[in-house]
Amino acid sequence: MREVxxxxxxxxxxxRDTAEVSEVEMLMPVLxxxxxxxxxxxxxxxxxxxxxxxxxxxxxxxxxxxxxxxxAWPPIxxxxxEMDGAWALYExxxxxxxxxxxxxxxxxxxxxxxxxxxxxxxxxxxxxYVAPLWPDSVSLAALQAQALIDAGxxxxxxxxxxxxxxxxxxxxxxxxxADDYVVRPLRRRDCPPISxxxxxxxxxxxxxxxxxxxxxxxxRGMDHRIEAHSLGVRDLADSPSTRLAAQRAGAFDxxxxxxxxxxxxxxQEVVLRRxxxxxxxVNVNPSGGALAANPVMATGLIRLGEAAARIHRGQSxxxxxxxxxxxCLQQNLVAVLEGS
Amino acid sequence: MSPAPAPEVLRAPLVVEFPFTRSxxxxxxxxxxxxxxxxxxxxxxHDGRVLxxxxxxDPVTAEEIRELVEVAATGTVTTWAWNPSPRPHQxxxxxxxxxxxxxxxxxxxxxxxxxxxxxxxxxxGMRVRIRWAATRTGAITDIACFEPYDGAPGGEPRPxxxxxxxxxxxxxxxxxxxxxxxxxxxxxxxxxxxxxxxxIGERCPSCQKVxxxxxxxxxxxxxxxxxxxxxxxxxxxxxxxxxxxxAQNLDIEVPYVxxxxxLDGADLALHGRIGGxxxxxxxxxxxxxxxxxxxxxxxxxxxxTGEPDADYDSYKELx
Numbered sequence: 001m002r003e004v005x006x007x008x009x010x011x012x013x014x015x016r017d018t019a020e021v022s023e024v025e026m027l028m029p030v031l032x033x034x035x036x037x038x039x040x041x042x043x044x045x046x047x048x049x050x051x052x053x054x055x056x057x058x059x060x061x062x063x064x065x066x067x068x069x070x071x072a073w074p075p076i077x078x079x080x081x082e083m084d085g086a087w088a089l090y091e092x093x094x095x096x097x098x099x100x101x102x103x104x105x106x107x108x109x110x111x112x113x114x115x116x117x118x119x120x121x122x123x124x125x126x127x128x129y130v131a132p133l134w135p136d137s138v139s140l141a142a143l144q145a146q147a148l149i150d151a152g153x154x155x156x157x158x159x160x161x162x163x164x165x166x167x168x169x170x171x172x173x174x175x176x177x178a179d180d181y182v183v184r185p186l187r188r189r190d191c192p193p194i195s196x197x198x199x200x201x202x203x204x205x206x207x208x209x210x211x212x213x214x215x216x217x218x219x220r221g222m223d224h225r226i227e228a229h230s231l232g233v234r235d236l237a238d239s240p241s242t243r244l245a246a247q248r249a250g251a252f253d254x255x256x257x258x259x260x261x262x263x264x265x266x267x268q269e270v271v272l273r274r275x276x277x278x279x280x281x282v283n284v285n286p287s288g289g290a291l292a293a294n295p296v297m298a299t300g301l302i303r304l305g306e307a308a309a310r311i312h313r314g315q316s317x318x319x320x321x322x323x324x325x326x327x328c329l330q331q332n333l334v335a336v337l338e339g340s
Numbered sequence: 341m342s343p344a345p346a347p348e349v350l351r352a353p354l355v356v357e358f359p360f361t362r363s364x365x366x367x368x369x370x371x372x373x374x375x376x377x378x379x380x381x382x383x384x385x386h387d388g389r390v391l392x393x394x395x396x397x398d399p400v401t402a403e404e405i406r407e408l409v410e411v412a413a414t415g416t417v418t419t420w421a422w423n424p425s426p427r428p429h430q431x432x433x434x435x436x437x438x439x440x441x442x443x444x445x446x447x448x449x450x451x452x453x454x455x456x457x458x459x460x461x462x463x464x465g466m467r468v469r470i471r472w473a474a475t476r477t478g479a480i481t482d483i484a485c486f487e488p489y490d491g492a493p494g495g496e497p498r499p500x501x502x503x504x505x506x507x508x509x510x511x512x513x514x515x516x517x518x519x520x521x522x523x524x525x526x527x528x529x530x531x532x533x534x535x536x537x538x539x540i541g542e543r544c545p546s547c548q549k550v551x552x553x554x555x556x557x558x559x560x561x562x563x564x565x566x567x568x569x570x571x572x573x574x575x576x577x578x579x580x581x582x583x584x585x586x587a588q589n590l591d592i593e594v595p596y597v598x599x600x601x602x603l604d605g606a607d608l609a610l611h612g613r614i615g616g617x618x619x620x621x622x623x624x625x626x627x628x629x630x631x632x633x634x635x636x637x638x639x640x641x642x643x644x645t646g647e648p649d650a651d652y653d654s655y656k657e658l659x
Contacts, residue, residue, distance in 0.1 A: 019349045022524025025556040028564060042562050058356045058519035068555055071562020114354070114519040119427060123515060127360060128368055129393045129480045130451060132513055134429040139438045142421030143451075150419060150464045183438075184422035184459055228399035232440050232449030233391065236419065 003206040004096045005216030006337065009305035009312075010034035014197030014293035017113040023052075023062050027109045027198040028069035034200040035105070038212040042071045045202070046101035048078045049092045051085035051108040052297050055120050066109060077101070084108065085199065085301030086262075086323030086333050092203050093222055102205045103212075109198035110297035117194055117296065124326060126229055138191055138265075140231070140327040142183040145267035147236040149185060154270045156185055162266040163189040165284075166291030190266040197295030199302045217308035217319075217337040221249035224323075224333035231328060242275040242322065242332040249334045251276065251320050256336070258283045258310055258319035260303035264290045268329055272322060276334075286310065300324060304335055311339040347528040354521035359514040365396040370408055370500075373507040375482035378472050381500055382411050382446050390497050392446035393480075411445035412494020413470040415486075418442050418449045422459035431485050437462045441486055444494030453485040461488070478508030526556035529568060535637040539572045539630075541606050549607040572603035575642070576650040577626040578658050579609075582619055597622040601642055602658040609658050616643030625649035 010033035018026055035041065042048070048070060052063050059065070063080045072078060081087045085108020092104035112120075118136035125131040148154045163178075178189040202212070209216040225241035225248075227234050246252060259282050263269035269289070278284060287306040290299050300323025307321040316339065323333040364372065367383050371394050374381040383394035384407040391399075398405050420439040426432055431453035439462075440449035455471065456462050469489035476482035523531065526542055530553045533540040542554035542565030549558065554565050580599035586592075597619050600609035614622050615631065627647040630639035 019351065019520075019522035020346070020525060020528075022527065022556050025524050025526070025564070028557055028562070031562070055517070058354050058517060058521070065555060068557040068559040069562055071558070071560060073560040114521060115517055116427075119429075120517055123517070127362060127513055128364070128372075128511065131515075132480050132511075133431055133452065134427060135438060135451060136427055136430075139421050139423055142423075143419045143438055143440060146421055146464065147419040181422070181424065184424070186421075230391075230393070230395065230399065230448065231451055232393075232418075232442070233399050 002097050002099065003218055004093055004203055005206075005209040005213065005218045006201050006304065006308035007204045007209050007213035007216050008034045008037035008202040009199070009309045010037065011199040011298070011302055011305065012197045012295075014195040014295045016194060016196070018111060018196040019113065022065070023057065023059070023109055023111055024066050024069040026111065026196065027066055027107065030198045030200050031069055031105070031107060034202055038202050040103065040202070040212075042076065042105065043074070045103050045105045046077065047092055047095045047104040048076055049080065049088040049095075049104065049106050051081045051083050051088040051301065052110060053082055055115075055123055056117070056296060057111040057114045070105070084297050084299065084323050084325050086304055087224065087325070089201065089203070089301060089304055090222060090224060090333060093219060096203060096205050102208045104203040105200065106203065106301065107198065107200035108298035108301045110295045111196045112194050112296050113196050121327075137327065138186060139183045141191075141265040141267065142186045143231070144236040144271070144328045145185050145190070145265070148267050148270060151237040153237050153274070154267060158270065159185075159190050159266040162269050163291060166266070166269075166289045186265060186267070192264040192290050192294035195293045195295045197293065197298055199295070199298040199305055201301065201305050201308065213312060215312050215314060215339055217311035217339065220336040220338050221251070222333065222335040223248035224331065226331040227329070229330070234328070236328055237271065239271050239275040239329050239332060242272060242329065242334065245332050245334040246276050246320070249336050251334055251336050254318060256282060256318045256320045258286065258307060258316040260287060260289070260307040260319065260321045261285055262290055262300045262303045262323045264294055264299070264324075266291065268324070271329060276320065276322070300333065307337050311337055314339070347525060347532055349522055350528045350531060352521050354519040355516060356519065357514070357516045359512055361510060361512050363510045364508065367394045367396045367406065367408070369507050369509060370504070372478040372480070372482075372511065373504040375480070376476045376478040376508065377504060378413070378476070380411050380413055380443060380470070381408050382497060383407060384409055384497075389447040390445060391448050392443050393450050408500040409445070409497035410500045411443045411497045413443070414489055414491070414494045415441045415443035415446070415468060417454065417462070417464055417466045417468060419464055420454065420462050422462065431481065436485065439468070439486060441468055445497035452483055455485045455487050467493075479511055524556055526554040526565060530554055531637070537632055538570055539603060540568050541571045543567050543569055550605060551608050552603055552606040552610055569605065571605035572630070574627060574629045574645055575601045575603035575606070576655050577614065577622065577624060577628060578602050578655050579624060580614065580622055595619045599642070601628060602655050607658065612639060613641040614643070615641040623649065625652060625655070
């Protein structure tokens with residue numbers, strides 16, 4: 001199998017509100033930074049793939065506007081997923097594995113500030129039985145949290161500890177109202193901030209990667225799996241799709257030293273740690289994770305980027321990166337990255 | 341050209357509405373019609389499990405499943421979450437619990453609201469029953485919510501052989517999302533100048549093209565447009581079409597002409613309506629100027645200036 005590595009990663013400063021810039025104005029500096037790291041122009045990249053959702057900012061075909069920031073003329077080979085950018089990375093990885101490309105630019109962005117994110121996310125739910133009830137994203141995560149507490153898997157004090165760890169990177173969520181319930185049993189500290197932001201990575205195949213990055217983060221395996229869509233069919237206290245994706249990505253073949261988990265809610269980190277069999281020896285979410293910054297559609301790609309960046313810097317030799325999509329960890333992607 | 345100042349952030353309400361009309365499969369149709377008739381149907385999988393709400397295909401094996409059974413309107417809470425601040429469109433407008441409820445006779449849980457006085461009145465394992473909506477149409481909202489129940493449990497699922505008169509075959513799901521729209525730096529500068537009857541383009545520092553209206557990036561070079569430059573007000577029709585169908589909510593008599601107009605100094609054509617000339621006399625190369633209405637923040641339309649037509653070579657790159 002061809003070897004593929006993440007050779008560069010960049011992200012914006014994720015902020016609660018970016019009303020002063022358009023999506024492309026927010027994204028473009030990140031694209032310039034990531035391409036600058038490897039000294040390539042957009043025209044020298046073989047394949048470009050992005051992830052975003054028009055529903056967040058309410059802007060139709062916003063990804064075509066965002067493409068203005070790439071410089072897509074003469075025409076480039078380009079694709080887009082209406083999913084977190086981690087799935088755009090997966091598509092780009094496959095493109096390189098098939099020999100269709102040697103380099104790929106992957107980016108993702110999300111501006112949640114123009115809308116009411118909790119309500120916007122209800123539009124991704126089953127349109128027959130669930131979406132007409134408008135169950136918001138925090139409420140659905142709270143059902144999962146209560147299921148975990150009932151199963152004896154976690155407790156509110158343990159969730160508080162998870163939230164505190166996630167907040168080491170930032171202090172914005174440790175305000176006086178952090179203990180208030182948003183939807184019980186989830187308190188404000190258990191919920192992600194609302195963030196506008198963007199992220200980008202560059203992928204390269206074996207021969208190309210070594211010339212672009214001193215210590216490439218080699219993708220040893222990657223897989224994504226989905227649960228049954230009805231919440232009432234699933235065991236919300238477990239994540240068999242994460243476990244299966246991890247197994248197929250080779251995550252259990254050898255211990256990892258680092259894990260970047262895409263857990264927007266504290267209770268979901270508990271589920272993921274169990275599904276991925278991560279013990280206390282593993283450095284989980286040194287970036288702060290989604291509880292520190294949650295630019296929806298980019299948060300999962302950032303987990304891959306943060307894990308790769310630690311390998312680039314020599315801080316990790318074997319890292320696991322996870323991304324999720326949908327309510328209550330509906331769909332899960334796991335990648336294993338290595339430094340040599 | 342002048343350096344671009346940081347513009348005032350413009351904000352405007354933006355409402356996105358999208359009523360989806362969805363057709364139903366046979367199992368979904370039976371379930372939603374059943375709710376209208378105050379009856380809850382499930383579907384039995386080949387392994388014997390009863391799914392409520394029912395689906396057309398087994399979520400594990402993907403086998404087609406069609407064996408309908410009737411289950412009770414009473415059940416047990418399997419997990420819950422207390423929602424102190426109901427959001428728009430949710431089933432109840434007073435604080436309530438979201439709950440997954442396994443109805444008596446079912447093996448899976450259904451999501452809905454549970455009306456209870458407070459979180460201390462809710463627990464996993466508590467018994468509840470359906471409170472039916474007064475008006476029912478064949479939709480999940482025919483269940484108004486669940487409510488606490490201390491009566492006898494329902495029995496085993498009963499085979500459902502019958503058919504409903506006048507089954508629902510589809511649902512219309514309205515949706516509305518409210519946004520606060522902000523157009524960003526480049527478009528804010530453009531809109532602010534336009535309200536002042538000036539048209540501002542932005543120049544690409546790399547290829548030197550002037551974009552009108554500017555969107556903040558040169559799509560060819562992928563760099564930020566750097567400086568403002570005033571263009572127009574006059575321009576040239578590069579191409580056009582004759583509109584024969586009246587648009588909804590638009591008070592313009594048809595036929596009329598909609599055109600691409602290259603403003604003098606711009607390297608990209610914008611579009612606008614052409615007025616002040618019979619529609620069948622509009623032509624490529626026609627010279628036009630904007631017409632502003634009292635208090636208008638943008639040109640109402642463009643009219644001929646009376647100048648000689650522009651030479652084709654002068655705008656052929658802008659087609």
